[in-house]
Amino acid sequence: MITQAPPETLRLVVDLNRCQSYGQCVYAAPAVFRFHGEESLEYDYAPDAGARREVARAAAACPVQAITLSGATEPSPLSSGRDQ
Amino acid sequence: MTAAGAPGPAGAGRIVVVGASLAGLRAAEALRDEGFTGELSLIGDEPHEPYDRPPLSKAVLSGRLTTDRITLPRVRNIDARWLLGTAATGLDIPGRQVVLADGRRVDFDRLLIATGTRARPWPAAAGGGLAGVHTLRGRDDADRLRAALATGPRRVLVIGGGFTGGEVASGCRELGLEVTVVQRGAAPLASALGGVLGRAAADWHRAAGVDLRLNTTVRALDGDAHGRLRRARLSDGTVVDAEVAVVATGAPANTEWLTGSGLAADHRGVACDSSCRALGTDGATVEGVFVAGDIARWPHPLFPGQLLRLDHWDNAVAQARTAAHNMAHARLDHRVHQPLPAFWSNQFGVNLKSVGLPHLADQVAVTQGALDERRFVAAYGLRGRLVAAVAVDSPRVLDGYAALIEARAPFPPVLNAPDGPAQLQPVDAEFTRPTGYAPDGAHDHDTRTPAAAVSTPMAHP
Amino acid sequence: MTTTLPDTATDLFAHALRYENRADPYPYYTRMLRQPVTCMDDGTWLVSGHREISQLLHDPRISADRLNPDAPKPAARSLLVLDPPRHDQLRRLVTQEFIPRIMGMRDHLDTLVARLLDAHRSDRPGQWDVVADLAYPLPVTVICELLGVPREDEAVFGSLARRLTRGLDPIDTQTEDELRELQQAREELVQYLEGLIARRRAAPGDDLLSGLMFGTDPAGGMGPVDLRVTLGLLLIAGHETTVNLIANGTLALLRHPDALARLRTDPDLATPLVEEVLRYDPPVQMSGRSTLADIDIAGTTIPRGARVRLMLAAGNRDPRRFPDPDRFVPDRPDNTHLGFGGGLHYCIGATLARAEAQIALTALARRLESPRLLADPPPYRENAILRGPEQLPVSFERLGPGERTA
Numbered sequence: 001m002i003t004q005a006p007p008e009t010l011r012l013v014v015d016l017n018r019c020q021s022y023g024q025c026v027y028a029a030p031a032v033f034r035f036h037g038e039e040s041l042e043y044d045y046a047p048d049a050g051a052r053r054e055v056a057r058a059a060a061a062c063p064v065q066a067i068t069l070s071g072a073t074e075p076s077p078l079s080s081g082r083d084q
Numbered sequence: 085m086t087a088a089g090a091p092g093p094a095g096a097g098r099i100v101v102v103g104a105s106l107a108g109l110r111a112a113e114a115l116r117d118e119g120f121t122g123e124l125s126l127i128g129d130e131p132h133e134p135y136d137r138p139p140l141s142k143a144v145l146s147g148r149l150t151t152d153r154i155t156l157p158r159v160r161n162i163d164a165r166w167l168l169g170t171a172a173t174g175l176d177i178p179g180r181q182v183v184l185a186d187g188r189r190v191d192f193d194r195l196l197i198a199t200g201t202r203a204r205p206w207p208a209a210a211g212g213g214l215a216g217v218h219t220l221r222g223r224d225d226a227d228r229l230r231a232a233l234a235t236g237p238r239r240v241l242v243i244g245g246g247f248t249g250g251e252v253a254s255g256c257r258e259l260g261l262e263v264t265v266v267q268r269g270a271a272p273l274a275s276a277l278g279g280v281l282g283r284a285a286a287d288w289h290r291a292a293g294v295d296l297r298l299n300t301t302v303r304a305l306d307g308d309a310h311g312r313l314r315r316a317r318l319s320d321g322t323v324v325d326a327e328v329a330v331v332a333t334g335a336p337a338n339t340e341w342l343t344g345s346g347l348a349a350d351h352r353g354v355a356c357d358s359s360c361r362a363l364g365t366d367g368a369t370v371e372g373v374f375v376a377g378d379i380a381r382w383p384h385p386l387f388p389g390q391l392l393r394l395d396h397w398d399n400a401v402a403q404a405r406t407a408a409h410n411m412a413h414a415r416l417d418h419r420v421h422q423p424l425p426a427f428w429s430n431q432f433g434v435n436l437k438s439v440g441l442p443h444l445a446d447q448v449a450v451t452q453g454a455l456d457e458r459r460f461v462a463a464y465g466l467r468g469r470l471v472a473a474v475a476v477d478s479p480r481v482l483d484g485y486a487a488l489i490e491a492r493a494p495f496p497p498v499l500n501a502p503d504g505p506a507q508l509q510p511v512d513a514e515f516t517r518p519t520g521y522a523p524d525g526a527h528d529h530d531t532r533t534p535a536a537a538v539s540t541p542m543a544h545p
Numbered sequence: 546m547t548t549t550l551p552d553t554a555t556d557l558f559a560h561a562l563r564y565e566n567r568a569d570p571y572p573y574y575t576r577m578l579r580q581p582v583t584c585m586d587d588g589t590w591l592v593s594g595h596r597e598i599s600q601l602l603h604d605p606r607i608s609a610d611r612l613n614p615d616a617p618k619p620a621a622r623s624l625l626v627l628d629p630p631r632h633d634q635l636r637r638l639v640t641q642e643f644i645p646r647i648m649g650m651r652d653h654l655d656t657l658v659a660r661l662l663d664a665h666r667s668d669r670p671g672q673w674d675v676v677a678d679l680a681y682p683l684p685v686t687v688i689c690e691l692l693g694v695p696r697e698d699e700a701v702f703g704s705l706a707r708r709l710t711r712g713l714d715p716i717d718t719q720t721e722d723e724l725r726e727l728q729q730a731r732e733e734l735v736q737y738l739e740g741l742i743a744r745r746r747a748a749p750g751d752d753l754l755s756g757l758m759f760g761t762d763p764a765g766g767m768g769p770v771d772l773r774v775t776l777g778l779l780l781i782a783g784h785e786t787t788v789n790l791i792a793n794g795t796l797a798l799l800r801h802p803d804a805l806a807r808l809r810t811d812p813d814l815a816t817p818l819v820e821e822v823l824r825y826d827p828p829v830q831m832s833g834r835s836t837l838a839d840i841d842i843a844g845t846t847i848p849r850g851a852r853v854r855l856m857l858a859a860g861n862r863d864p865r866r867f868p869d870p871d872r873f874v875p876d877r878p879d880n881t882h883l884g885f886g887g888g889l890h891y892c893i894g895a896t897l898a899r900a901e902a903q904i905a906l907t908a909l910a911r912r913l914e915s916p917r918l919l920a921d922p923p924p925y926r927e928n929a930i931l932r933g934p935e936q937l938p939v940s941f942e943r944l945g946p947g948e949r950t951a
Contacts, residue, residue, distance in 0.1 A: 011157035013136055017398040017426045020479040021435065027648055027896040037433035039477045042143045045136060046153045053813060060816045061899060063891060065881050070157035077104075077126070077133050077166035452605055452629070459633075461605070480888050484604035491841060500837035500849070501605040502628035 010049050011070035012059070014041060018066040025058035025067060033058060094412050096122040100182055100190055102172045102341075103198030104128025106136065107377030107400040111196050112162045114408030124164040125190055127182065129199075131169035132223055134158075138397060140226040141248050142430055145255035147230070151223045172199070175345040177370060183341075194372040194411050197342070197354055197362065198404065201335035201378045201395060206243070211305025216313030217329045220248060229330065233259060237327035240264070241316050243302050244332035245272035247429045250285060252330050254431040257292045264295040264324050266302050266316070269516060277438070279514025280448050280462055281474055284455050288432035297322075305329060335395060337379045347373070353381040353393045359418040360407035376400070376407040385422045386490070387441055387471075396427040424486055434458050437482050440472030440489045442513075449510040452501045453478060461485070464513065465495025550576045554583040554591045558854070562718055562929045568922035570830070570932075571871070574859035581863075582843040587717075589852045593859035595866035595883065597843050601855060602888035606840055609890055611833040611852060621770050623778040625890065632889060638767055639775060639893060642756035646691055647897045654900055657686055658908045659947045667944045672919060675937035679909070680791035681784075684901055688783025692776065693745065693752030698737075705734050706784035714929045738773045753779075779894075787898045789828035789933025790819070791905045796937060797822055797873050798906065799918045804875040808910040815903040818875040822902065823861075823884025825873050830858040830932050832886055857883040908947060915942040 012032075014025075019041055025033040026041070032051055033043045047055060059067040099115060101108045104126045112126055128134070135154045143149035167184065174183030181189045203219035206212035216237075218229045233240070233256065240256045242249045245267030256263045269275055271282025272289055289296045301319040308314045316324045337353040347370060348355040348363045354375045355363040360382065362373040375382075377400040381391040406421040428437045442448075445464035453460030453476075461481060464472035470493045473485035488497055496508040550572060551557055560566055561573040574593060577583075581594025592598050601607050609626050624635055661682055665673050689699055708730040711723065719727070742758070749755040754776060760766030767775065798805040808814045832855045840847045847853065860883045862870040867877075885892035892898070909916070919938040926935045 011155060013157050015398060015401070016138065016428050017396075017437070020482075022480075022891055023644075024895060027644060028899075030648060036143070036148070036430065037435065037477075039435035039479055040430035040433070041435075042139070042148060042430075044149065044153055045139075045157070046155055053816075056813065057816050057899075057903075060820050060880070061895070063881065063885065063887060065879050068157055068159060070159065072158035072161050074158075074161045074163065077164075077168060078131075480891075481603055481605050483888075484600060484606070487600045487604070487842075493841075498838045499605045502608060502837065503630045503633075504605070 010047055010052050010055060011045060012055060013045060013068050014043055015066040016041065018064045020064055022063050024061040024063060028058040028061050029054035094414055095119050097193035098123040098191055099194045099411060100125045100127065100192035101196045101198060102127045102182055103200055103377065104134055104168060105200055106134065106156065106397065107198040107404040109134040109156060110401050111198060111376055111404035111408045112164055113160050114405045115412055116160060116162050118409055118412035120412045124162060125167060126164050127167045127170060127172050127190065129171035130222060135223055141220055141251040142255060144226050145229065145252060146258045151226055172341045175342055177345055177373065195374065196407055196411065197373065197375045197379060198377045199338040199379055201337050203331065204334045204336055206305065206331045211307060214305055214307040214313040215311055216327050217305060217331065219331050220252065232328045233261065238262060239326040241266065241324055241326035241329040242332060243329060245269065246276065246332060247273065249332040250431040251429060252332060253289060253294050254292065257294060264297060264326065265289060266297045266300050266318060268301050270298055277442050277474060278445065278448055280450065280511065288434065292432050339379065353379045355391055356380050356382045358383050358385065358420045358422065359410050360403060360421055374407045374411055376403040382421060385420065387444065394425050396425060398426055399423065424490055434477050435479060436474065436476050437479055438472060438474045439482055439486045440464065442472040442474060443515055444471045445513040447495065447510040448513045449496050449508045450505065451497065451499055451508060452481065452504045463495065463497055465510065468495055470495045470497050554580065555586040558585060558591055562715065564927060567925035567932065571862060574856060574862055577856060577859050578863055582845055589854060590847050591854050591856060593856040594843060595860040595863035598855045598857065598860040598883055599887060600842065601834060601853065602886060604840065606836060606838040607834045608837050610835055621774045623774045625778060629889065635771060635775065638757065638760060642753050643893060646753055651900055651904065654904045657683055658904050662908055662912055662944065662947060665944050666946065670940065670942050671944065672938055672940040675795045675939055676788065676792050676934055677936065679905060680788045683791065683905055684787035685784055687897065687901065688780060691753045692779060693750050693754045694741065701737065702780060703784060705730055705737065706781045709734060709781055710785045710928050710931050713931060718929065734777055735773065738776050742772060782894055785931045786828045787901050789931060790822060790898055790902045792934045792937050793826040793828060794819060794822040794902055794906045795909060796923065796934065797826060798910065799916060799939065801873050804873065805910055807875065808907060812907045814875055815907045817877065819899055819902045819906065820880045820882060821873060821875055821877050824880055824882030827858050827861060827884040828931060828933060830930055831856050857886065912945045912947055913941045914945060
């Protein structure tokens with residue numbers, strides 16, 4: 001009963017300054033996060049919606065809470081058409 | 085400075101954010117978090133939703149990620165008017181208006197300037213207009229470069245051995261392309277990180293098969309009859325055949341639209357105070373005008389005597405938040421922007437992270453690990469104080485150094501780290517500082533290298 | 546808690562360790578937080594602040610060696626007390642073999658949990674012990690499967706693990722008899738592990754032990770001493786930590802019926818909820834370190850060569866880091882708890898422990914109808930560092946059939 005309605009698309013960003021390459025996100029959501037080299041994290045900013053649960057696990061597991069998920073429900077700035 | 089329309093209470097009125105990238109987006113969100121309920125507009129020159137730039141020179145370049153998958157998450161609703169694909173071309177401070185390229189004018193009570201930087205282009209007179217000559221700053225740049233690399237050029241020329249240059253060279257090698265890097269200094273990354281790290285980075289380049297030309301510059305790029313890049317003539321008299329060139333020689337600030345506005349703005353950025361309030365050419369703060377992100381130059385309490393400009397991801401986020409807070413609150417509740425500078429780079433399979441300001445240092449010492457194992461930490465000192473640390477494939481110890489820097493610990497630090505040398509051996513930091521160095525950003529600093537005066541030493545109480 | 550709390554760090558620490566306070570040491574931790582870094586009478590430093598613990602977990606001047614960092618090292622030392630570069634080499638070997646084996650294990654965990662609950666399925670009111678019937682057997686089964694420990698050895702090993710865990714507690718809280726018994730247990734463990742290793746060497750499988758032994762790392766497999774020590778560490782960690790995470794989580798749910806009700810209808814809540822259990826009532830309460838240089842911190846200086854106790858469970862209740870720290874908030878945002886430690890020694894098994902707890906707690910919430918604690922507080926185990934209930938007797942109206950959710 002998370003009160004916020006989930007946004008249409010799943011989006012995320014990792015603060016790679018904060019990230020210390022603990023790898024918890026890679027282990028929780030290997031389809032979204034991966035190491036390129038031993039300590040260099042790479043990830044997909046816009047994974048398929050089907051990965052939502054895994055991404056939530058990855059974000060919660062991050063020891064330094066470096067993963068930010070989309071929380072907006074309003075339409076994308078490009079689709080809004082307001083004042084365009 | 086008098087406002088035509090007096091700003092109302094801090095929570096209401098009209099706020100315009102110019103620059104719809106990382107800093108602009110996060111500032112807009114933070115403004116709503118801070119209780120701003122008035123009209124909010126975001127102006128961006130690119131026709132894209134805000135996206136993240138770091139992957140452009142890494143996963144995107146190497147083809148592991150496409151540019152449609154780097155859109156930044158919007159963390160909350162902001163109920164804003166978005167004006168995307170429209171550059172701001174002028175600012176009328178007395179009239180409280182931003183002028184757009186299409187002639188429209190946007191009214192504001194308070195303004196946030198977050199127009200960032202751009203890649204310095206190669207001079208047209210030296211071949212900058214040839215097909216095959218690229219810069220890499222935006223999504224569209226990355227798509228064009230990707231397309232060029234996909235044609236299988238026999239060699240890619242990277243001009244500039246800074247962070248972006250190294251990342252591009254690394255990505256091209258991953259694609260199996262031959263690469264030549266031309267670097268003005270004695271080593272890659274040397275202007276940002278000095279000699280010890282520079283030589284280590286040179287080893288990474290060479291081990292990956294990069295043809296690295298040090299202490300060398302590109303005189304001119306030559307094309308064929310169809311205007312396509314064919315070769316580069318270097319300062320040492322040699323010629324490099326290349327069909328693609330990537331120019332990575334630094335990032336001037338996007339301040340042209342502020343010309344004549346009365347703000348203290350030039351190619352280095354826009355000067356502001358530690359509360360992110362813009363300064364006028366007379367040095368006084370300008371009412372209701374704030375600055376954040378790569379474009380801001382401000383006095384950092386930890387590094388006094390200079391204005392810092394940081395092309396750093398987390399500075400954009402943190403400064404956006406500080407600016408937003410201060411825009412939404414009265415002067416008495418303003419916060420000071422004083423994060424410990426930090427940035428990272430991934431290249432040639434290693435993760436490099438930095439805290440503090442390495443380029444200030446006069447000495448450097450390896451404190452943990454071993455250079456040849458590509459897993460080490462180097463500490464940077466200025467006049468007996470620790471000012472920075474760089475960790476290569478050692479991301480989990482850096483917080484310890486950050487605390488030491490903030491505590492103004494001595495250099496060389498007494499660590500006795502179990503994976504450190506028995507005795508630290510500080511050596512010259514080897515930052516080349518031209519005599520009469522002026523903090524004008526005109527040297528080939530790359531993004532992530534702070535453009536700041538280094539002639540003023542750190543003052544310590 | 547109506548008793549007056551002592552004021553000195555020495556007394557606070559002693560009280561927090563006392564068995565009579567095992568069920569609720571938190572008031573003592575909260576009092577400790579008044580002075581985030583302080584020296585006890587025996588010269589050991591007590592660090593309770595979140596910021597200070599975090600700094601020391603990442604500090605290059607810190608050694609994981611609990612004792613005198615200048616003293617000669619015994620030959621057999623586990624990852625827990627090793628420093629880089631040796632620690633990093635060994636840890637990489639373990640990670641390479643361990644992590645791939647636990648990724649993608651959720652379905653299997655789901656099956657194991659369902660089986661454990663099915664054994665007690667009942668349409669009538671009944672009771673069971675969450676520790677003995679779920680929290681203990683789940684992680685033990687998993688770690689034994691992973692390592693390739695024969696099921697018939699489980700009883701022998703389980704009792705060894707229990708006896709050895711007590712040895713992790715501060716030495717001055719243990720009696721002569723306990724220390725003798727501990728030595729005995731250590732010798733039995735060595736014997737058992739060496740037998741296990743010898744059998745596997747003769748007949749390798751695709752289990753973690755065989756992987757560690759023969760290794761895919763370019764640096765080769767582990768030497769016999771490292772192998773034995775690492776095996777012992779993984780087995781004990783597998784036996785004595787996740788059990789407390791699941792039990793502490795169950796306890797928190799039963800004491801917060803609103804959270805239990807939410808979890809029943811929203812299995813996704815398990816994800817942040819388990820992080821909150823790791824903050825609110827962590828299975829590992831504290832960790833030890835020693836200093837390699839003088840460390841200025843929180844207005845004081847920990848001298849070189851000092852022993853340091855990092856009070857993880859206290860840092861988790863630091864009001865300077867967590868708003869309303871004594872409240873159990875199942876979906877607490879920005880939860881940078883210290884439940885798995887941090888820095889170089891961050892728990893290798895964290896991913897597995899999380900998955901086990903998420904799945905076990907979700908299944909409990911869904912299948913137990915009207916569960917009630919039969920003893921509050923429940924009886925606790927002796928151990929102060931790896932702290933958790935000895936038993937967690939729970940009554941229910943019905944223990945329903947499972948439906949797969951994971």
